[in-house]
Amino acid sequence: MLLVVWALTAPMLARAQAQQFPEFVAVEVQRGDTLSSLAEKYLHDASKGWVIAEFNRLESVQPGQKLIIPLQPVLLGGLTPNQYQTVPVLLYDAFAATFHGRTVVPPDVFRSQMTYLRDQGFRPITIEQFIDFMNFRAQIPQKAVLITVDSAERDFYETAYPVLKELGFPATLFVYTEQIGTGGNALTWPQVKEMAANGIGCQCHPRTKEGIELTGVASIEEYFKRLQEELNVPRETLRRELGKPCEFLAYPAGDTNHLAIATARKLGYKGGFTQRQATNAFFYNDFRIFRTTAPAEFDPEKFRALLSTSANRVLQ
Amino acid sequence: MTRTLRYHAWSLLLWLPLVGLMACAEAQPTGVGPEGPTPSAASKQAASPVKPKLKLAEWAPTVRERARALEAAGELHPALMRWRIVNQLVPGDAEAKQKVEALRLRVESVARQHFDSATAFHQKEDMRQAFKEYLLTLSYDPANRQAFEAVKFELNSKEFIIHDVKVGDTLAKISQDEYNDPDFDYLISYFNDLPEEGPPTPGAKLQLPVLIIVQRRLAARAEAKVGSRLAEAQARFNAKDYAEAISIAERILSQLPNHAEAKQVLNASLYERGKRLGGEKHFVEALSLLNRVDPSYKDTRTLIQGVRRGMREQAEYHYASGVKSYTNQDLDGAIKEWEETLSLNPDHAKAKEGIDQAKGLRARLERLR
Numbered sequence: 001m002l003l004v005v006w007a008l009t010a011p012m013l014a015r016a017q018a019q020q021f022p023e024f025v026a027v028e029v030q031r032g033d034t035l036s037s038l039a040e041k042y043l044h045d046a047s048k049g050w051v052i053a054e055f056n057r058l059e060s061v062q063p064g065q066k067l068i069i070p071l072q073p074v075l076l077g078g079l080t081p082n083q084y085q086t087v088p089v090l091l092y093d094a095f096a097a098t099f100h101g102r103t104v105v106p107p108d109v110f111r112s113q114m115t116y117l118r119d120q121g122f123r124p125i126t127i128e129q130f131i132d133f134m135n136f137r138a139q140i141p142q143k144a145v146l147i148t149v150d151s152a153e154r155d156f157y158e159t160a161y162p163v164l165k166e167l168g169f170p171a172t173l174f175v176y177t178e179q180i181g182t183g184g185n186a187l188t189w190p191q192v193k194e195m196a197a198n199g200i201g202c203q204c205h206p207r208t209k210e211g212i213e214l215t216g217v218a219s220i221e222e223y224f225k226r227l228q229e230e231l232n233v234p235r236e237t238l239r240r241e242l243g244k245p246c247e248f249l250a251y252p253a254g255d256t257n258h259l260a261i262a263t264a265r266k267l268g269y270k271g272g273f274t275q276r277q278a279t280n281a282f283f284y285n286d287f288r289i290f291r292t293t294a295p296a297e298f299d300p301e302k303f304r305a306l307l308s309t310s311a312n313r314v315l316q
Numbered sequence: 317m318t319r320t321l322r323y324h325a326w327s328l329l330l331w332l333p334l335v336g337l338m339a340c341a342e343a344q345p346t347g348v349g350p351e352g353p354t355p356s357a358a359s360k361q362a363a364s365p366v367k368p369k370l371k372l373a374e375w376a377p378t379v380r381e382r383a384r385a386l387e388a389a390g391e392l393h394p395a396l397m398r399w400r401i402v403n404q405l406v407p408g409d410a411e412a413k414q415k416v417e418a419l420r421l422r423v424e425s426v427a428r429q430h431f432d433s434a435t436a437f438h439q440k441e442d443m444r445q446a447f448k449e450y451l452l453t454l455s456y457d458p459a460n461r462q463a464f465e466a467v468k469f470e471l472n473s474k475e476f477i478i479h480d481v482k483v484g485d486t487l488a489k490i491s492q493d494e495y496n497d498p499d500f501d502y503l504i505s506y507f508n509d510l511p512e513e514g515p516p517t518p519g520a521k522l523q524l525p526v527l528i529i530v531q532r533r534l535a536a537r538a539e540a541k542v543g544s545r546l547a548e549a550q551a552r553f554n555a556k557d558y559a560e561a562i563s564i565a566e567r568i569l570s571q572l573p574n575h576a577e578a579k580q581v582l583n584a585s586l587y588e589r590g591k592r593l594g595g596e597k598h599f600v601e602a603l604s605l606l607n608r609v610d611p612s613y614k615d616t617r618t619l620i621q622g623v624r625r626g627m628r629e630q631a632e633y634h635y636a637s638g639v640k641s642y643t644n645q646d647l648d649g650a651i652k653e654w655e656e657t658l659s660l661n662p663d664h665a666k667a668k669e670g671i672d673q674a675k676g677l678r679a680r681l682e683r684l685r
Contacts, residue, residue: 019370021401023400026370079451079455136468214533221499258527288473315448
């Protein structure tokens, strides 16, 4: 009976005292409240605890604390008169030593890097949050980072995905859709769906590895026809398999050109990812997103150097 | 009975606090429903905060302190947001009221100054300074869409050429104007959802994909591919197989019309083959080849004059042969010779006249027979 009473009353006791205004909510933290629960309640998104943490400049909440929860973006693009936010986009390629010619990150190194991100306060974001940041539509965490993986191989599912799931980190997987379900070391559609349900969004490469290349074409007309097919097929494959078309494209080997970008945009893609090693400010081109290849060895200092989250060069 | 009474007493003791707690919880001034705020609810609450009120003034000191720090750091827009919060938490707060008004005016003024400066730099095509000033505008006025469009698209790497459609424009004409090639009309049609037939509407702004880099890469690849074919053409030329050298060079130029080396091989091969055919008295074929040679190449002009002279002489030879055949009553032979004359000199009036006469006579003879 006591347990029943406690179970019924605890949520009420834990309910924050609050008063809402158009721009913000004033909240007094109650016992049982967390950043996530407050974010869920007032921002309708449990993953937005960082909004409350950053605005109130704290790491966690204690009963009795008086918080302000902003209901509108505070700093779009992380832009102030002195600096702007930059977002590192990490690129992981392969996780098993059998893939020659690719940057192989062994599972223990991957775990160390992910743990480092968590311990240093970096907050992995989804690709949708990232593109909202790029278009000045939504604020993202000050230490946001986007994790991307160019792999349609089972090694990712078996070694890296469990780490991401354990840490609650979202990530984006770019796949050659025609590789999925082909047996051997290839991922299966059920695995892709399972990962999507756990925060690992699936996006695509062109249909083939030569999809953006000019090899074998003699004219722009021929190239344009090939581009349309190369970009449309994987988009529709994801629509068929996952119920949502591919919206973001990773260019094979990171190479692209104006016509490929124009065609991708026309077909409905929202962004494209290169392999140029840099971080991204909001005013950069959505179809030439920079990505930094994650190193195969874990050196905290070198890894940290890849994760710059602010810059002021253009404002100098 | 006693046990039943005792049970009810215990139950009462346990449920009373629960009922009390539920009543307290209901009385708490959350102001937010279980589904969270809605815009209309938020507006109503702003107009009349929910009862009973929290001691909102207790929230103000931290926010006020942060507002002052941000203002001191020059981060006026977020500072203004904090002062507005203080002003709403403590409606009678004189400092907050004054700060909100003063900062609002200051932020607007600074944003306007930066925007004016940005547009001035933009007009002067000082894109670096324009970019910086547009960014500063956005830092004070994040809602300024013009500044955002400028830093995100206009002053950034462009994927499209913007073409303003003029009266008389067709897709082929626009393609010619922008790409120096009328055949990319299908791209203009595709990227602008236009029918391929019919002119675009004057005044419309069309987005044309940038092609120059793809064109250059395709040309570079094609050039690399023709390298071996060009070497073969050169080898055929050196072996004096001019006909094959011409054929290979022409195939290269059909793909790369401006390929300079292929043009050189073609020119030299046409000259040498034309010269050879002229020497073999194949004047018609020789002239058709030499007419395609760059007139400034070697003695091409003199060579052509020589071929033409040879053609005239050859024409006269055939004419004379025709007359001889006619005199010998060989009408068919005469017609053949004079037709040969005309192939070398289409303006040869006597040959034309002779053919007519010979054909007429032949017809009359056939009727008599």
